[in-house]
Amino acid sequence: MPEAWEYTLTIPNDLRAVTVSRRTLRLILTAHGLIGLVDVAELLATELVSNAVRHTKGPAALRVRWAPPGTLRLGAWDADPEPPEPPRPWDRFAEREEGRGLALVQACSDLWGWQPLSRFGNRGKYVWCELAAA
Template identity: 40%
Template sequence: MRTVSPPDTWAYALRLPHDPRAARVARMTVRAALSSHGRHELVDDVELLASELVTNAYRHAGGPCSLRLTALGDGRVRVGVWDNHPYVPVLFTDAEANGRRTVPPDAPGGRGLRLVREYAETWGAWSLGDVLPGRPGTGKLLWFEVGATNPA
């Protein structure tokens, strides 16, 4: 039996350990995957935004994370980052939050999710369940899409 899929679709999945080098590995993977599929125009944006989500997972989840890079049939590329913490950041749940919280100019962090909201064409999050006593939670998934042929 043969599997049939649209010609311009593909997917890569990468499991990343809780390691400060995870964001670098994610950037290298994104660059290699997009370049090998001729999507050079998306490399810089996707590399930056995926790195921000992986860094966020490393800093706040305390466990491994997974990166999934998927080319959709209409020219879009979707990036999802799963981690084991169920808390979805306010910037991904509240449409009005983007303009409320300001980060001091000398702060070492706190801008990554704003970058995703600003530069991705669409973005979102799903909480996949709370951590229960004695059982690991299933975490959350943050995702974004770029590369629409006619962005809104």
């Protein structure tokens, strides 16, 4: 049975960080033999990191954690302590491209949530989601 592990990638407030995070996540999951989770995990991490970078002004971080027997938790920390806007129903997205992030996270993950968090003396929040390995 694989042991627990965790990675944290600190990222600047730069839209290029979304691509760096996605590619780093793919490398981590592939190295740990979790290739079956890569596509959905990349989508989820893209949304979480994108929200952290687009809607805040400070630094952010992507956290990737594996917990036996088979739960992958992805999370994004950002420096804004305000809670994320709740996901909207899908029928409200007919004409808009923006605002789908947390609705995708809710639809594609097994569980998601957020919590206030302090990191290195900065207040902020941590938005996370979980995937169960099949």
